[in-house]
Amino acid sequence: MKKTTIFLLGTSFGLTMLDGAKAQKQIETPNILLIYLDDLGYGDMSAYGFSSLETPNMDKIANEGVRFVNGYATSATSTPSRYGLLTGIYPWRQSGVKILRGNDSMLIDKEQMTLARMLKQQGYRTGIVGKWHLGLGDDNSDLDWNAKLTASPNDLGFDYSYIMAATQDRVPTIYIRNGEVVNLNSENPIYVDYEKKIDGCVNVEDHPEKMIMHWSHGHNNSIVNGIPRIGYMKGGDEAIWDDYDLADNFLKEAENFILNNDNQDTPFFLFYAMHQPHVPRTPHPRFEGLSGMGPRGDAILEADWCIGDILKLLKEEGVLENTLIIFSSDNGPVLDDGYHDNAVEMLGDHKPFGDLRGGKYSLYEAGTRVPLLTYWKGITGPKVSEALVSQVDIFASLACLTGSSEKAIDSQNMLDVFLGRSDNGRKNLMIESQFNKAYRSEGWVLIPPHKGRNFLKKKGIETGISNEYQLYNIIKDPGQKLNLAKSKTKVLKKMINEYESLK
Incomplete structure (x- = not known):
């Protein structure tokens, strides 16, 4: 491995090159x-x-x-x-x-x-x-799965990439190595569309009998390997995982x-x-x-x-x-x-x-x-x-x-x-979900008012969205059961100021 020398000193880790007598451990x-x-x-x-x-x-x-x-x-x-x-x-x-x-x-x-x-x-x-x-x-070209991709992880500093394009539940269901589809047959090209159904593709609407796994919500477009997916795909049979x-x-x-x-x-x-x-x-x-x-x-x-x-x-x-x-x-x-x-x-x-x-x-x-x-x-x-x-x-x-x-x-x-x-x-951290933000500062969490659904019924998940401020002492209340926004007004004001400054 590369012979760059680093030293560990008791309770701190530093990259400064130090006299060897002061170092407790030398590593690569x-x-x-x-x-x-x-x-x-x-x-x-x-x-x-x-x-x-x-x-x-x-x-x-x-x-x-x-x-x-x-x-x-x-x-x-x-x-x-x-x-x-x-x-x-x-x-x-x-x-x-x-x-x-x-x-x-x-x-x-x-x-x-x-x-x-x-x-x-x-x-x-x-x-x-x-x-x-x-x-x-x-972003200025149509994505052509049947040629070397114009942008891939290899353009961002990766010497080697072997990936799926997005997620397992989205088409195309193919492996991509260094910007090229693995096992692609040029005589059986790949077509992908997220806006409209592709003529001739196996899909939920026309061929529900092809499903071996059934969708509960959202996954009702193409069927690949018996699994309904998000988006439509046709062709590329030899490349499908x-x-x-x-x-x-x-x-x-x-x-x-x-x-x-x-x-x-x-x-x-x-x-x-x-x-x-x-x-x-x-x-x-x-x-x-x-x-x-x-x-x-x-x-x-x-x-x-x-x-x-x-x-x-x-x-x-x-x-x-x-x-x-x-x-x-x-x-x-x-x-x-x-x-x-x-x-x-x-x-x-x-x-x-x-x-x-x-x-x-x-x-x-x-x-x-x-x-x-x-x-x-x-x-x-x-x-x-x-x-x-x-x-x-x-x-x-x-x-x-x-x-x-x-x-x-x-x-x-x-x-x-x-x-x-x-x-x-x-000392602090900003997090987000679906374009909405929350703010943690040491032991407190602030969720500002946001518009949207407070519960995703099909997924069974609370979103945290409310039309009022939410303030939680996350150390004492990790389950966020008690909203202290109305009782801890000084803390709330401080958190809002910090949040707005960072945002």
Whole structure:
């Protein structure tokens, strides 16, 4: 691995080159593995104490590293949280950052500094495997799936990319390697449309008998592999993925990226963006029934197994001690997100939301407070940290770790905190959901008035939207049961002023 020398000094972590006699431990620049799950809730892994599932490999990272109880995504939905993670910028600062369709153009400008580009400049070999959902192609051209894409992760600092275009429930249902569709047959071209039905495509309206999985809301367009999707797709039969092999295929690609390092002095950065437990939940048949709570629980166990296999590989290759692992989720949990899969009926005593209120799509805590773990064998933990941290801080923290001078407007250097050497986290944080915002300052959470629905009936989730101010003491009341806006007027005024200043 790259011979950049860093020193650990007792309770602080610094990049300043110091006299060797003062250093307690000398290390090499680490590989960086960012494991990012999709819709995994605060209570979905057993280490947080709310789960009836056993997730031993996630727990290994949690129990031997730093487990954050106040770790946040920037948004309660997928595309915005990924934007914040990769750019170090709050997603609400950029127009058009919303949940994207499968044929929307790439949100991040090709010239924008990203986490991958910054690490590549520092000598890292960079890769992404799994879910992308930040758009593809230029905004000034029609997206042509039958030619090399005009914009892809490879234009944002990733040396290698093997991704799905958006989400598993959206078309096109294809793998894309380095900007080109895998196994595309030019004689069977791909057509995608999100506005109107494509003549000749297999769809819910014309062929309901083709469904092997049934939709509950929103997923009533094309049917691919017996699963109804969002959007219409025709053609590309040879390129279409097998839903039940997604996890195995992405795992193989992630492990090949780790193994295929021609220059062993070059550290790697891998963004392993897993699709579980997002809908449609299609764990491999070998995991079917293992959780006792249906496909959602089985998908979480499948994800845990994949993580265990990655950890095993790192150990076998002798690089586990020199790999910083960051683990989190893009947003909070949702049970019924568009398919009838018994996620609600078979939940039992499992608590994916933990002791928090809300969930995916919500301004309440369960929308954005997610599992967040860091693990660097021999360096971090074991520690449970109450420091306030956000995924948006990963940019500045890894810049500090690798000696980069790059900065991002909303990213704060939390390297000491992420490595468990300090408890001095953020003082405040802005989060969002569906263009609405909430504000946390130390132990208080402010939700300003917003227009919209306060409850998503089909999804069973409170949005946090109200026409009145909401103020919660999040330390004493993590479930946000008692609105103190009318009794804590001084605190409310202070929070409003801070929120408006930051906004």
